Amino acid sequence: MSKEKLVIFDTTLRDGEQSPGASMTKDEKVRIAKMLEKMRIDVIEAGFAIASPGDFKSVKAVADVIKDSTVCSLARAVDADIDRAAEALKGANQSRIHTFIATSPIHMKHKLNMSPDEVLAQAVHAVKRARNYTNDVEFSLEDGSRSDFDFMCRITEAAINAGATTINVPDTVGYGEPIEYGNMFRQLIEAVPNADKAIFSTHCHNDLGLAVANSLAAVMNGVRQIECTINGLGERAGNASLEEVVMAIRTRKDIFPVETNIDTTNILPTSRLVSSVTGFPVQPNKAIVGANSFAHESGIHQDGILKHRETYEIMRAEDVGWNTNKIVLGKHSGRAAVKARFEALGISFESQDAINLAFSRFKELADKKHEVFDEDLHALVSSASSGRKQETFLLVDMDIVCKTGHKPHAKLTLQVRGEDVVAESDGSGPVDASYKAIEQVVQSGTDLQLYSVNAITQGTDSQGEVTVRLERDGQIVNGIGSDTDIVAASVRAYLSALNMLEAPHTGVHPQRSGV
Known part of the structure; x- marks a missing residue:
């Protein structure tokens, strides 16, 4: 039986950048976006176009170079935001405008100072305006997991009627619990009469350490898009970790009724790139991409692995990108080999002078150490940038x-x-x-x-x-x-x-x- 597709929506460049100190330059965002495209991410949220001139330029730069993935920009349910997002996305092969408004009682009263009817009217207007620019419009109910269910149904139905093709009900403050959060989606999809005309999406924060669990619970209850970030990067305690979500779906095919298009062999290189660019190191015991994730010290475990890998490993290290690079770079390596390795890592250069500078830095480093690894190349470029x-x-x-x-x-x-x-x-x-x-x-x-x-x-x-x-x-x-x-x-x-x-x-x- 064929499985339904699960859309992977990566927001490393937008929500991930909201981690204190994780701001990225335009060039760094383009580098990461190219690796996400290579991983076959379905939707890349490139930024919040109206936030600043720098954000606008970054979204535009990503939209101009990415050909296979859909490029998305966030926009509040405000005309100026939506227009700015559309302008930044003009060069995209496939574009999405992601507009949102708060729907929980506490947010509507204390932040927006708006009544539920006013919020609903503004949401409908925003979706219709976004549809003037693209057929791919996502609408998010900010703080959805704490919203009144009846109002959630009303605004979801209205947003879909206005043209929203994806409905996202985020756990904005990381308050959700898997059974409760999953049931919310099941009940919402059953209650909204036009639910079959949109894809439902989850966007979970990790304040209680439940972002991945909540996201997967949502999938089991009808959600067909997960919004996540590389390394679980994100505001406060972070977002659902892309690598954990994707490998859980892949490893437990017997449980999940969905599949993804992700090329998992690019997970580790992308994780290392994001870590290098943001300066946020990955802890050794991090699932999938941590240095210890496929290490075995216990004698019992080692004995079992040697006899039969699956005794203590539920996935192959090679499937997520470990030990895939067989080319050793050193001080005798030529320009062509070094350039080819940069390209394989998704690192490109704007000019011949930039290539020459990178090669010169590589030679300086190779004089200091015997072997130069992928991580060294990422660090070299990030430090220079x-x-x-x-x-x-x-x-x-x-x-x-x-x-x-x-x-x-x-x-x-x-x-x-x-x-x-x-x-x-x-x-x-x-x-x-x-x-x-x-x-x-x-x-x-x-x-x-x-x-x-x-x-x-x-x-x-x-x-x-x-x-x-x-x-x-x-x-x-x-x-x-x-x-x-x-x-x-x-x-x-x-x-x-x-x-x-x-x-x-x-x-x-x-x-x-x-x-």
Whole structure:
């Protein structure tokens, strides 16, 4: 018996970007979008076009290059939002406008200050306006899981009559529970007379750790689209994890009445790209993409695996992209091999100069370590991209003294707005001394919210990737730096974050909670 298709709607570039400090540049969004397309994602939500000029440009850039996936932009149920989304999506082969309005009593009363009838009328108007631009319109009932059921039925029926082809009832605040949430969809689909004219969708947040469970429960009760993100990235505790949803559907074919089009072998490379771009490392015990997800230390487990893999493994590591790269890159590798590997990872370059710069950086790295892995290439490009935002501050030279019995001392030469400045300071460690020396010069007035070090690959010659999160006047940025020298990586990460704070601020999402 053939199974129904489950639409995979990826919102890493929109809802995932709402994680504090996870902001992505236009070029980084395009890189991720290309990998999502390679994975055969059905719908890519590229952003919130009206949120800022930068968001508009990012949605437009993704729409212009993606050919196989549907490209979507979020829009409140407001004319200006919908018009802006349509403008950004003009270049898309297949476009979707995703419009939403809050439907729970608490949101309608305290946030919108609107009556249910007013909300319904605005939703219908928004859907009709969006249909003037595209036949693919999604309507979301924000905070749907806490909405009155009768009103949910009324507004769903009206939205479908107005032309909505997808109805999304999100668990916006992560309040849902699988049995309750699944039953809600079953009852809604049964109660709405025109439910057969739309696909029903779920969008779950992970505040109680139930986002994936709620999403799958919804599928068992008639939902045929799941909205999710790579690595479970997203606001607050994150969203339903795409890799977990997809592999649950694939692994438990005996249970789920649906199938996806996803090329699962691209899950791990995409996970690593998103982690590298955002600076959010994947914890080792993360399902599917964590470093320990296919590791076995227990002697009993190892014995079982050696005798028959399925004794302790329910899926093959190769099916999600582990151990698929057989080409070893090193200092003797030529330009063609390096360029081919970049392309296989979904990394493209706008000009020959950019290719030459990337190859030069690769050679510098290959001189420091024996083998260069995919993770190194992602880090190389992400670090370079992070540093290009606006290079107000550059590291020219670094002299670190760290001896037993002596206080660590850092002497840095920085280029500040084109002029070389020398700064030095003691500290409790080499990184602390370096950061204090930088602050002597820049006096940034920032709060260091996060300093994280992640080994990119195995071995003592591994690059260290450092993520620094700085906050100033409510603006939060991530800086990323990578190097085989962890102090150098730390300095580059700090300067990268400072450069982002110096760059022109293009605005924030007017509706940070989204759906």
